[in-house]
Amino acid sequence: MTTKTASSPERRSARERLLGAADELFYEEGIQTVGIDRIIERAGVAKASLYDLFGSKEELVRSYLQRRHELRQARMLERIARHEQPREQILSLFDAFAEVAANPKFSGCAFARAGAEARPDSSIKATVDESRAWTLALFTRLAADAGAADPQLLGLQLVSLYDGASMSAYIDRNPQAARVARTTAALLVDAAVAGPKRNAH
Amino acid sequence: MTTKTASSPERRSARERLLGAADELFYEEGIQTVGIDRIIERAGVAKASLYDLFGSKEELVRSYLQRRHELRQARMLERIARHEQPREQILSLFDAFAEVAANPKFSGCAFARAGAEARPDSSIKATVDESRAWTLALFTRLAADAGAADPQLLGLQLVSLYDGASMSAYIDRNPQAARVARTTAALLVDAAVAGPKRNAH
């Protein structure tokens, strides 16, 4: 039904059920807070199966983040593809964020939270870094496409905006955060394209 | 020497040593990661003394955050007092942030990290909320002083900027983050004062 699991039509594979449970619990409650036992209970999977499939809790966490990252990549690229103009493409990413943040279960950026919890030398931190680097590169590319005078600067500004809004939406439960970020993004893009040096090209 | 501790001149009180150790360890490594044993070891204090003085780990965490909040309040107000113009006052807060973020032990915003780790109904979360509300109110007040067309909007924008830069400086170890935030803040302030409605007053 989903990927393989030849005959049993109803149930997903143990691996997918584990990743599903990990996604819900790690994301909503944090990585350190949630123990293995709660994950296997929700997934309906034996503990031995988890360790056969993933080897350790850390590797399960890494897989959970990897999957989140791939889903987010797909979501962002799909949004971008809806528009032609780079300015609209950038703003559409903030629209997508607004939709995600409106979900009552929204708990901030999974990568930011994981990065804050992880030890600096862990494989988890490496996965977080990878995802954040991809996002920065995407915003920077769009900034260049939009004709920003300094694409790297605008890229950093947009990512910061994204991070800040995500934090406010989560910690402060601020429903305006996404809208404010979109407004600010438009302002920054226009300012960067007009150029700090007065003369538009 | 510091506050009381009548006769022993060298050593600070057990309470202060505990708060000092908590400040270093909780801030650098996270609240969940650091156990009571490591704190009392670094503080050179008996476990019984900790529980006599604070009653629980949660209360120790709360006190640690409360102290951080008060120190930050003082630091921000002192910075503001150095300037007359609201615009300069706002930018001076980003200068102060740049100095803090340049410290190699900088580990992001203590309140953001604690807020991400804490349960939503805990006293820790309440302390975080208090601190964040104070900061937002401060930025909003300065935005109004600066003559922003929409002070609440500019306040939210500046706080988001602050949060985003803090995250980037910590997770990405990005040394440019503070400078970028300052640049962006100047741009946002000017845009807000000029007004989106074309006519400056």
Added chain:
DNA sequence: GGATGAACAGACAGGTCTGTCTGTCTTAGA
């Protein structure tokens, strides 16, 4: 039909965590 392998349940080991408790020592003040 028998073999293979994935998934199951659940006990167990070894470690860590918070919080309690006992008892000792030192110092300040009556």
Added chain:
DNA sequence: TCTAAGACAGACAGACCTGTCTGTTCATCC
């Protein structure tokens, strides 16, 4: 000098966490 309080060391209880292991069930495939 006696007392009371603060601080000390460290054992202990009880919970929880990760990871291992044993043995069972069941579907698939040769």
